[in-house]
Amino acid sequence: MEKSSLIIIPLILGYMLDLIIGDPDHWPHPVRVFGNAIAAGDKWLNKNSFRFFKGMSLAVILSLATYLFFYALNYLLLSINSWLFIVVNSIWLWYGLANNALITEGRNVFRVLEKEGLEAGRKQLSRIVGRDTSQLTAQQIRIAVLETMSENLSDGVIAPLFFYAIGGIPAMMMYKMINTMDSMIGYRSEKYEQFGKFAARLDDVVNFIPARITALFMILVTGSYTGLQFILKYGNLHKSPNAGYPESALAGIMDCRFGGPNVYHGVLVEKPFIGKNDRIIEAKEIEKAVLINHKTCFLMVLVTVLCYFL
Secondary structure, eight states: OOHHHHHHHHHHHHHHHHHHTOOOTTSOOHHHHHHHHHHHHHHHHSSSSOHHHHHHHHHHHHHHHHHHHHHHHHHHHHHHOHHHHHHHHHHHHHHHOOHHHHHHHHHHHHHHHHHHOHHHHHHHHTTTOSBOOTTOOHHHHHHHHHHHHHHHHIIIIIHHHHHHHHHHHHHHHHHHHHHHHHHHHOOOSTTTTTTTHHHHHHHHHHTHHHHHHHHHHHHHHHTOHHHHHHHHHHTTTSSSTTTHHHHHHHHHHHTOOEEOOEEETTEEEOOOEEOSOOOOOOGGGHHHHHHHHHHHHHHHHHHHHHHHHO
């Protein structure tokens, strides 16, 4: 079987599985294994002195171990049977792609807020964001969902597909490990300021190109000139070197305002505003963001397939 087929077929099958099944709760998932390994390393190493060196060592070891494990597994599968390789890699790609789950969670927040009220909406939002949701208004909840959907379109969809395109499942899963480390220990808090700093910076590096691809593809699938203007004007103003790009794109496309101060883990974090039109976000507008996610994901899959055909 041709090498291109070993990449393209799992990509298409995994993409279809994510569209149809998503990420059901309580199903086994490799990211939970990654999380357990990170939590164990955190408990064992994050104490006393040399915390930066310990955190860096943990990040490097777990990243390399993940890549080598999946590389060795693929080598074994390919030596047995090409179709077995394709089936297993399709499942790994499905696990590594979070588009359906991201869309479902975003819709759920809007639905709960609309049907059950403000307190229920705040609680539902807390499932998908790191900020304190206890004092947010309905408008702030909807804005938080849209910000999260744009940022995680990069982190949870385009970036995994980007690394799959350049290095197959081993590179994709190594990225997922790095991104999981950032979400668990990459905080500027007393506990993680030193221990999680390397993981946070490593996540910034690996997301540099995917974040900009995400923003560009969002503009291409919508044809929004305002979105492009927002990227150029606000993309590099965000505290994160990457998150500002897809967030700026969506804010421009939807002609609304993102950003502003929020509380994270008890600390007030000042973020610049993205856009000036502080209009009310309507409940139905979640579907526009959903369509953008679907189109952007499909475009990334299509571009990857075409690159391997050329």
